[in-house]
Amino acid sequence: MDAVTTARRMMVEAVWKRQGLRNEELQAVMETVPRHLFVDSALAAKAYQDISLPIAAEQTISQPSMVAIMTNALAPRKGDKILEIGTGSGYQTAILAHYTPRLYTVERIAALSKRAQGLLEQLGFRNIIYKTGDGSLGWESWAPYDRIIVTAGAPVVPDKLKLQLAEGGRLLIPTGGRESQNLLCVDRVAGGFREDDLGECRFVPLLGKEGWEK
Numbered sequence: 779m780d781a782v783t784t785a786r787r788m789m790v791e792a793v794w795k796r797q798g799l800r801n802e803e804l805q806a807v808m809e810t811v812p813r814h815l816f817v818d819s820a821l822a823a824k825a826y827q828d829i830s831l832p833i834a835a836e837q838t839i840s841q842p843s844m845v846a847i848m849t850n851a852l853a854p855r856k857g858d859k860i861l862e863i864g865t866g867s868g869y870q871t872a873i874l875a876h877y878t879p880r881l882y883t884v885e886r887i888a889a890l891s892k893r894a895q896g897l898l899e900q901l902g903f904r905n906i907i908y909k910t911g912d913g914s915l916g917w918e919s920w921a922p923y924d925r926i927i928v929t930a931g932a933p934v935v936p937d938k939l940k941l942q943l944a945e946g947g948r949l950l951i952p953t954g955g956r957e958s959q960n961l962l963c964v965d966r967v968a969g970g971f972r973e974d975d976l977g978e979c980r981f982v983p984l985l986g987k988e989g990w991e992k
């Protein structure tokens with residue numbers, strides 16, 4: 779096994795231990811995704827530390843433990859139709875792509891979307907549909923979704939996202955202040971919605987009509 783693969787395994791194992799995660803399928807997936815390719819080559823040496831890192835356009839690639847916690851809580855089932863808001867580097871996208879034949883991902887910054895698409899195509903992902911635009915409004919054309927994940931912080935849960943959930947569907951979204959938020963898990967149940975607070979987190983702001991102003 780080469781050094782990069784070993785470093786990646788060790789990081790994922792450490793995250794699983796520290797967070798007390800039991801999700802072996804997700805662990806195996808995260809052990810295959812080459813995070814060092816999703817950051818600038820100057821930062822590649824730090825890619826297997828459990829920290830968020832800067833990417834282009836003043837955005838960040840999420841911390842691996844947060845990606846693990848969110849994906850675990852999202853609990854995608856094989857075959858689910860998934861919508862991701864905040865493509866960013868494409869790292870979380872690569873992990874989600876494992877679970878679904880149809881992954882839709884929206885990013886407001888064209889350059890980030892383009893870079894992520896180029897890399898993910900190079901890595902062999904063919905089941906991802908990309909859009910540049912305001913994901914705080916969701917992506918109406920393909921709704922409803924079984925799972926929606928937002929990787930930027932919103933002031934409140936956008937109604938449009940809730941309404942694009944299928945019955946039995948689940949939405950994960952950080953909400954609260956501009957600097958720090960709480961991770962909310964919203965389930966669409968018969969006749970309404972149920973919300974769970976999964977604890978504190980820190981994300982860059984979701985900028986848009988149903989998010990923050992610039």
Ligand code: SAH
Nearest residue numbers: 839840864866867885886913929984985986
């Ligand atoms: N999952 C990504 C996280 C990137 S940070 C990763 O790990 O790389 C959050 C991303 O959300 C940023 O790229 C930011 O540009 C994007 N974003 C912010 N507001 C948005 C909006 N309204 N619609 C779509 N993307 C948005």
